[in-house]
Amino acid sequence: MAANVNVAAICVGTRNLGPGWRSAVWVQGCPLRCPECLAPEWIPDRVANLVPAGDLAAELIADPAVDGLTFSGGEPMMQAAGLAEVAREVRRARDVSLICFTGFTLRRLKERPPSAGVADLLSEVDVLVDGPYLAVRNDGRGLRGSTNQQVRHLTDRLAEGFDFEHGPRTAEVRVGGDDEFVELMLVGVPPHGMAATVGEISRRIERENGR
Template identity: 55%
Template sequence: MQPLYHNSTQTGGWPLLNVAATCTATHALGPGLRAVVWVQGCPFNCPGCLAPDWIPMRQARTVAPEDLVAELLAHPQVTGLTFSGGEPMLQAAGLTRLINLAREQRPLSLICFSGFTLAQLRDDPPGPSVADLLDQIDVLIDGRYVARQNDHRGLRGSRNQRIHYLTDRLAEFDFASGPRQIEIQVQADHVLLVGVPPRGAITLIDQALEHVCRARTAG
């Protein structure tokens, strides 16, 4: 049986990451200016997931952690990383190496989202190196997204998800009930929606895109 976790390695045995997308500077996913890694592949398939394209367990961008560090730290004012997905805990070995390498260069904070609960991760980890990654995380936002429990507040998608302050480094930041914001970033060949959308934001974006398409067709 295939393991759930992504276990590709490069020559020398170090893990490779399977990355759906990256963002090198955002204010929408935690305090300060942050760089974000979204990994490819998630076992949960939550109805209403914002990133359905990143659920399939398929190969996306395969990259060595050491090759991703420079990209994520390109902006000199980035003070933290955020890992999301997809399911970061299925790539715990590669992400642990990534944060360790990045912290050799800068004292970064680390926020991680996971569909697994903290208890599951501690009692029955879904792959290797989960405990190592937990050791590096300052704030873990855990649990699956439940659309009917989306209260449109805070950095977690729905009320059932819990905020675990695993260190006191980001203890001042209100992850549970602060205002949400999103950013739309235009990258080389695609557009990226970054952040947890506030109430009505997706409808507004859909309407704006429809308006643009109609205007282009009419023109």
């Protein structure tokens, strides 16, 4: 039976989550609860949007220029089976690279996988950024939240040409919503100060939205 993925948000096509033109999926739910998590609204283990893996795969590559995927959250390894299926589906249609963030260490994932399908998902991942977010070790550099997180090249596909650890961070704010409610989404690992600023603006918008 095809798996569903509990999706918090999707972004089709960005230059802010790794090399190339990537699509990102953030899953809902994370058991780790790092203090000062940059995406606290995606921590609760609740149903957000249940999307069949095949539909999600098709949406992520709806833009023909997309050449990579980035999985984040929330905690992707809690939905490893569904995300592995998404990666396989996409790769049946297009040869993309895959970056995955996780708050678990690679060692923990191998010794005590937190969900079924972890080994399956790891076998699809080119670059794993692993470990919990530690705000005191956020140096404002690279495609990782804090310097304790390790960039693990599980294949050599993205081993050259992109500095995951020390490169400058870039992020964008996307404006979504509908006629009644405006929503902001931060795409990328934010440079220092950006997350707080966007969070404050979002809270103001929510107040004006009456939420």
